[in-house]
Amino acid sequence: MLSPANTPAGMKVEPLVSLENVGVRRGGRWLVRGVDFSVSRGEIVTLIGPNGSGKSTSAKAAIGVLKPDEGRVARIAGLKVGYVPQKLAVDWTLPLSVRRLMTLTGPLPEADIMAALEASGMAHMLDAQVQHLSGGEFQRALMARAIARKPDLLVLDEPVQGVDFAGEIALYDLIKSIRNTTGCGILLISHDLHVVMAETDTVICLNGHVCCRGTPQTVSRSPEYVRLFGSRAAQTLAVYSHHHDHTHLPDGRVLHEDGSVTDHCHPEDGHHHDHDHGHDHGHAHSHDHAEAHAHAHADGHQSHGHAHAEAHAHTHTHFQSGAKSGEDRHA
Numbered sequence: 144m145l146s147p148a149n150t151p152a153g154m155k156v157e158p159l160v161s162l163e164n165v166g167v168r169r170g171g172r173w174l175v176r177g178v179d180f181s182v183s184r185g186e187i188v189t190l191i192g193p194n195g196s197g198k199s200t201s202a203k204a205a206i207g208v209l210k211p212d213e214g215r216v217a218r219i220a221g222l223k224v225g226y227v228p229q230k231l232a233v234d235w236t237l238p239l240s241v242r243r244l245m246t247l248t249g250p251l252p253e254a255d256i257m258a259a260l261e262a263s264g265m266a267h268m269l270d271a272q273v274q275h276l277s278g279g280e281f282q283r284a285l286m287a288r289a290i291a292r293k294p295d296l297l298v299l300d301e302p303v304q305g306v307d308f309a310g311e312i313a314l315y316d317l318i319k320s321i322r323n324t325t326g327c328g329i330l331l332i333s334h335d336l337h338v339v340m341a342e343t344d345t346v347i348c349l350n351g352h353v354c355c356r357g358t359p360q361t362v363s364r365s366p367e368y369v370r371l372f373g374s375r376a377a378q379t380l381a382v383y384s385h386h387h388d389h390t391h392l393p394d395g396r397v398l399h400e401d402g403s404v405t406d407h408c409h410p411e412d413g414h415h416h417d418h419d420h421g422h423d424h425g426h427a428h429s430h431d432h433a434e435a436h437a438h439a440h441a442d443g444h445q446s447h448g449h450a451h452a453e454a455h456a457h458t459h460t461h462f463q464s465g466a467k468s469g470e471d472r473h474a
């Protein structure tokens with residue numbers, strides 16, 4: 144495995160992609176600002192945050208699909224990106240087999256198609272119609288498609304959407320095994336504020352900017368969590384909790400915890416208090432988190448404790464971005 148943890152001590156690894164103070168402005172307002180994070184080979188970075196908090200925007204800026212209005216994005220030369228979008232622009236009235244899905248945007252050697260489907264547990268569904276796949280199978284097919292071109296960086300936008308709890312664990316297992324066998328870097332997007340993959344090296348919590356970051360606290364030590372979800376779940380999932388200190392109003396302005404309202408939110412505006420949960424919220428909280436998780440899954444949606452009333456649009460038509468270097472893209 145090529146995890147940074149396994150690289151020889153003192154050896155500096157150049158990140159596959161790094162964002163520095165990135166801001167994206169559209170329609171007269173900042174969608175995200177002050178975003179900085181990097182993803183290295185073998186590393187799993189998870190972006191969490193409520194709906195509309197800028198996760199997809201930040202990921203798109205990272206892979207070069209979207210040009211930032213401020214800040215810098217650097218990518219290693221020739222970076223190959225596999226992108227599993229949140230939504231697909233597919234005409235569901237036309238028949239589409241899994242095999243065809245694999246080659247929609249370009250031919251692939253048969254051996255690579257089969258190896259990717261094999262790795263994703265989908266080889267037996269080669270001729271199945273995509274329309275008939277379950278949520279979990281569909282995500283696996285998309286993942287197979289993304290890994291077939293052997294990317295350096297795999298970007299997964301909400302890979303567990305529409306997937307039940309057991310399927311979620313299985314998908315996280317698959318993501319872990321992709322990382323372990325290929326050594327690629329993984330940027331994972333989740334709107335679930337309570338649960339992230341245990342293997343996540345860094346969690347970046349977005350709320351229009353980086354609200355907090357840290358290592359996820361594993362809950363495997365919490366007897367309550369194990370009792371609720373079983374030891375298998377406890378081995379696979381971890382919990383990362385946080386608190387948002389501001390609310391985005393429908394008109395784009397920001398209501399802060401102290402009652403003041405500003406036009407934008409920005410880490411430097413004096414209203415934000417970053418929490419490094421690696422320090423602030425340790426194991427003592429794991430019992431509460433496990434309960435939060437139980438509720439989230441029992442009623443089918445999460446309570447974020449954060450009102451975000453904005454409508455948002457998705458443009459998720461890219462399967463795969465053959466991003467070259469960031470400088471090329473931004474020239």
Ligand SMILES: Nc1ncnc2c1ncn2[C@@H]1O[C@H](COP(=O)(O)OP(=O)(O)OP(=O)(O)O)[C@@H](O)[C@H]1O
Nearest residue numbers: 169174194195196197198199200334453454455456
């Ligand atoms: N091209 C655009 N023009 C204007 N606003 C946009 C554009 N793209 C995204 N937005 C807005 O930017 C905000 C962030 O969107 P983004 O899709 O990055 O959020 P997200 O955290 O990924 O949300 P979700 O969890 O709902 O997918 C949203 O309020 C969205 O409406």
